[in-house]
Amino acid sequence: MYTANELIEKVNKGVKNIQYNAEPQNLYAPIQYILSIGGKRIRPLLMLMGYNLYKDDVDTILNNALALETYHNFTLLHDDLMDQSDMRRGNLTVHKKWNENTAILSGDTMLIMAYQLFNQGVKNNEAWAAFIDATLGVCEGQQYDIDFETCNDVSEEEYMEMIRLKTSLLLGYALKIGAILGGADAEDQANLYAFGEKMGLAFQLQDDWLDVYGDPKKFQKKLGGDIVDNKKTFMLIKAYQLADETQKAELDKWMSGKDFQETKKIAAVTHIYNIVGISQLVQQKIEKLFSQALTCLEKVKVDSQKKTELRHFADKLLGRQY
Numbered sequence: 001m002y003t004a005n006e007l008i009e010k011v012n013k014g015v016k017n018i019q020y021n022a023e024p025q026n027l028y029a030p031i032q033y034i035l036s037i038g039g040k041r042i043r044p045l046l047m048l049m050g051y052n053l054y055k056d057d058v059d060t061i062l063n064n065a066l067a068l069e070t071y072h073n074f075t076l077l078h079d080d081l082m083d084q085s086d087m088r089r090g091n092l093t094v095h096k097k098w099n100e101n102t103a104i105l106s107g108d109t110m111l112i113m114a115y116q117l118f119n120q121g122v123k124n125n126e127a128w129a130a131f132i133d134a135t136l137g138v139c140e141g142q143q144y145d146i147d148f149e150t151c152n153d154v155s156e157e158e159y160m161e162m163i164r165l166k167t168s169l170l171l172g173y174a175l176k177i178g179a180i181l182g183g184a185d186a187e188d189q190a191n192l193y194a195f196g197e198k199m200g201l202a203f204q205l206q207d208d209w210l211d212v213y214g215d216p217k218k219f220q221k222k223l224g225g226d227i228v229d230n231k232k233t234f235m236l237i238k239a240y241q242l243a244d245e246t247q248k249a250e251l252d253k254w255m256s257g258k259d260f261q262e263t264k265k266i267a268a269v270t271h272i273y274n275i276v277g278i279s280q281l282v283q284q285k286i287e288k289l290f291s292q293a294l295t296c297l298e299k300v301k302v303d304s305q306k307k308t309e310l311r312h313f314a315d316k317l318l319g320r321q322y
């Protein structure tokens with residue numbers, strides 16, 4: 001069995017070796033750029049780890065794993081355009097470094113390359129169906145995320161479903177595809193999927209928390225973007241529930257305001273989060289989801305010792321700062 005670090009190494013080498021057509025330069029340079037400036041590589045890693053529970057020849061499915069990472073990076077190009085984010089992985093986003101049309105077309109190209117890579121991997125109908133479900137679902141989640149920006153009565157359940165689609169699916173399916181290709185039975189596939197899904201929910205809650213409370217030196221993205229964009233995060237939904245009338249009016253004012261200084265809006269909304277104790281609430285929810293995730297992992301019918309790397313992975317993810 002491989003350690004997570006060894007598998008990340010394989011993924012990074014694989015990413016470097018992805019072949020591009022030479023021309024047009026302006027189509028492929030942004031793709032190489034986004035894939036070279038960092039990234040935690042957790043999705044391909046989870047696929048390889050899921051597979052490695054059952055089989056050792058992980059290199060066989062490297063292209064399937066690279067497909068998932070390429071797809072994820074496609075979503076980032078379009079997401080940054082949709083969210084008007086200037087910074088990604090500590091660097092300029094593609095639409096800022098190049099322009100918006102480039103982010104659209106290079107993003108589209110990455111989506112196609114993702115399917116091309118998956119097709120160059122191990123051929124398996126079930127895995128293909130899972131890849132398609134995952135990649136379609138993310139777009140559905142992203143649409144809800146955008147719809148919710150202009151909707152003022154998003155419930156906690158709706159938020160959880162939105163993040164399940166936009167984020168959890170990919171983590172769950174990464175493990176599931178690895179398990180399918182590794183020859184796991186349906187029960188193990190489902191439990192690994194559930195492990196990834198719960199972890200994915202926690203992962204997006206963390207991402208939203210970090211967007212407000214992250215350390216600017218470590219987060220690698222600009223803080224406060226979700227507040228500026230009126231994203232209906234768990235934090236905002238809970239803040240509305242816990243706020244008194246004055247605080248609600250203050251939140252309403254910032255949500256409906258058009259001409260505002262971003263820093264002032266971020267400070268004012270964060271101040272309300274602090275007063276009503278949002279940070280602790282999110283942290284509790286994150287911990288609960290991680291513990292539910294681990295319960296699902298325990299049900300997977302392979303030697304407990306084989307699952308050590310995945311347990312460590314979850315523990316490390318729980319304390320992530322970027």
Ligand code: IPE
Pocket residue numbers: 038039040041042089166167203204207322
């Ligand atoms: C960012 O994903 C998008 C979310 C789902 C929150 P990651 O946090 O995995 O981003 P990278 O790939 O490590 O940069």
Ligand code: IPE
Pocket residue numbers: 075076079080083085138142166167207208221
């Ligand atoms: C995006 O969620 C999830 C994706 C599918 C890309 P966010 O919009 O919160 O991701 P970041 O914070 O920009 O990475």
Ligand code: MG
Pocket residue numbers: 079080083085
């Ligand atoms: Mg974003």
Ligand code: MG
Pocket residue numbers: 079083145
């Ligand atoms: Mg987004």
Ligand code: MG
Pocket residue numbers: 207208211
């Ligand atoms: Mg975010």
